[in-house]
Amino acid sequence: MSQFAQSSDAAALASTRPPRRARRKFNVMSILGTTPMILTAVGVFVVCIIFSFIWSFTNSKLFPNFNFVGLDQYYRLWASDRWNISVGNVFVFGIWSMVANMVFGYLLAVFMDQRIQQEDLFRSIFLYPFAMSLVVTGLVWQWMFDPNLGIQSAVRQLGWTDFQFAPLTNQSTAIYGVVLGGVWNGVGVTMAILLAGLRGVDGEIWKAAKIDGIPAWRTYLFIVLPMMKGAILTAFILQCTGVVRVFDIVIAMTQGGPGVSTQMPAIYVIQHITDRVNVGQGMAAASTMLLPVIAVLALQGILQWNARRKKEKAL
Amino acid sequence: MTSEALSPSKLGASGAVEPRGAKPKKLTIARVGVYAFLVIAALFFLMPLWVMVVTSLKGLPEIRLGHLFNLPAEVTFEPWLKAWDTACTGRDCNGLKPGFMNSLKITLLSVPVSIVVAMINGYALSFWKYKGSDLLFGILIFGAFVPYQVVIYPLIIGLSKVGLFATLPGIVIVHTIFGMPILTLLFRNFFASLPPELFKAARVDGAGFWQIFFQIMLPMSVPIAIVAVILQTTGIWNDFLFGTVFAGRENMPMTVQLNNIVTTTTGVREYNVNMAATILTAAVPLAVYFISGKWFVRGIAAGAVKG
């Protein structure tokens, strides 16, 4: 961490030894203090992932076993219409809900940043949906979207008798209905994080932009936004975990229907390891889901390592 | 280095929450636009809550007429009483109330435990790195993407081996485990945003791991801890999956009863009771949000967005 440690790194580099950093010392108290983390990371996540991976090559049914069947589970997985549709859906859902969350969340944050009256009230209104579970969110929106009970029927009762708004009843629009429900639930948190990010930006920047005569909207979009990397990343990670695990809201809103048009990978995994009694197939799907995550994290790790090396070289 | 220099306020908590936008002068068209946008957005956010509340106050015959958004012609509190007190979940007809205490118990125990654990993690990851600590953190973040159900099997076996399966400590451990990735990220980012001089000065004074943690870091992390409390309270209170599996019969949370009431499969669907039950179940996290919304943004501003 310290200046001193870094310069000793530089010295190490100069003598062509692999860079070692002084902070990576063995520290008993630190290890002791983080025992729960070590147990969770290794004992729960690593073990689970390894076992999921192993079981994905078996024909495990109700309970996991070790009768290996090679890649059979993966062949079946990728031959399944439902799985392929699920994979497509998680991308559609993920991209749309992230874009909507970020755009709408940033817009809200910017508008909230205009020295408005009743900021507390508005913030509470935008944030409260996050207090509702996704199951409740799904139920409420399913109801609002119901053609005979919800928005459509309400508008028709007002006199617009051929008004059409029932996204969940149609295969091609159902997924966007789910996106809307998800955004309603989560955009408040995105707004809060981005608002915090906005207010963390140095005030001098604003003054400078003003002096240069840059209009406010350009400042928000091209100057301030790139400076909020931390806030954006936090919001992004929060949303990513929600997208990969998306389950409750779909079950509550559409149960994966109409047909299989809003199925998601997590539902596939869960149904197979529970009610369909095919743990092997479920684990193959779970392992497949984790691959892109591993890839992204590994990429990030390499980039970080590279950046550090460059920095050290520069010293 | 004076103590004032190290106070949270100096570190951006309150200083950073001032709006940046132009100071409003008069009621210009732009101002009207700002409020119009916010009000329309607020209506969109409030619409479902409105529907839930008015529906919960209507009788069933009125609900069948449609008119989703209308105020009840005749207000009845019957659905609320039923949801709380007499709605049946299986053989027991005690409404939501028995689960309320269980949810309270689980939440009150799990929230502090999971936050303290994550706080120590974040602290160690920022100031006391050891060989492999970054890798552990990477694995933890990875864990945030694992579908819960994949992890359940090994966890059941593990907890039953140590005799904690289907017990209150068992469910607390499970919530601690699943809350850990995001909370640790939160605290790590917060501690990383603190000036390193702070830590170095304490080290020079000869303070050790726990001393620095308790005397300097813990008091400073209040704003971010509030964010963690809000997130965890919501997550744990709304949990259904872990509750049914790990809490044991004696500690079944409120959401299990809500599910039993809402997904009833035969007979007339009592939408009004369902809505009342839903609002009642969400009441605690809702209250937390309305009371502490201000601290939420403030806490995030204090560090979660840096690093």
Add this chain to the structure above:
Amino acid sequence: MKKFAVVAAMATALLGSTAVHAADVEVIHWWTSGGEQAAVSVFAREFDALGEDKWVDTAIAGGENARAATLQRILGGDAPGAAQFNPGRQYEELISGGMLLDLTPLAESEGWANFIRPASISEACLVDGHWWCVPVNIHSWNWAWASIPAFAKAGVELPTSFDDFLAKAPKLKEAGIIPFAIGGESWQINGAFGVIQTSMLGLADREKILKDKDVELAKSLMPNVFTKFREFKQFADEGSANRNWNDTTNLVVTDQAGIQVMGDWARGEFGVAGKVAGTDYACLALPIDHPTVSTGGDIFLFPKQTDAAVEAAQLKMASMMVNPQVQALFNNAKGSMPIRDDVDMSLADDCMKKGLEIIKDPANIAVDAGRWLSNDTTGQMNDLVAQFWADDSMTVDAAVEQYVNILATAE
């Protein structure tokens, strides 16, 4: 109830233990609605009346949730005393893994094999000569529920076959009635599909396809079934996509829809609404020219326990569940058919009496497909049929190809 005392004594004797104290038996089930709850209360009341033992109720709504909880708790060594399942193959591994209480001595001494009928019901529990579970009721899918006023309004008679229905459906539509009420859940769609399949194929060919997995026969016969099934879609309504089954039944109850193909549990909805069979609604046993009964239903498993007192109580509970008086009370409350013939069902409504007549002849039994197919295979078929129903661009050939493929890879 003297008989129970005898059974209790016998259960104690079977276990060979002398002084058995009272025990709590936790029962996990998913019966959370009105009629279901009345039915499960019959069991609980009767069990508590037997003596010191207590029925401890754990209701978890949704079969999937409840079954998952049971399996996970067995895995965690905290098995409930009894758990509801559907007859099928889901618990095969619990049996082979030795996790269930063997009920054979009790079943043999009470002669379960002599009174539980039809055979396919006991087969669900009787594996390799051992009894592993207790069937408690029979639910049949093979029904259509028709609104008599709706057909009257359209000026047509009640249908005499599916083809006849399809011919009359446009008339219903013209009269502003939804001809074919169906919901959006895949099990509903697949259930209706199964009934249409049974009607078109007949029991023998159905068995060849689903039990013997005769792929060639499926190739030749299933295209017609899929083609016919698609014809129904034009007669369904827009709101079908997300509807649960009882809201769908409600369309028939309120004469907004013509017919719904749904299991016999739908009868309860008509009863609650005060409708009378024969004047307000008709229950058509399917296929109409040769009515059958499919043998779904509920069973209870008794996971092994370490406490001898609990085990004794489990046996008492198992015995209580097949008792004829309890069967009468339970099934009248549940709206299902009893698992034995010597039960007083004089309280039953006309529709159930119809079913009870049909079930007497073993030639009328359409064995529940869950006996032959694993949950995995059934699930794949559910997905396929739901997709076919929702996606008009999926051709019949493509659907048949997938169907055959599922059959060929089924275990």
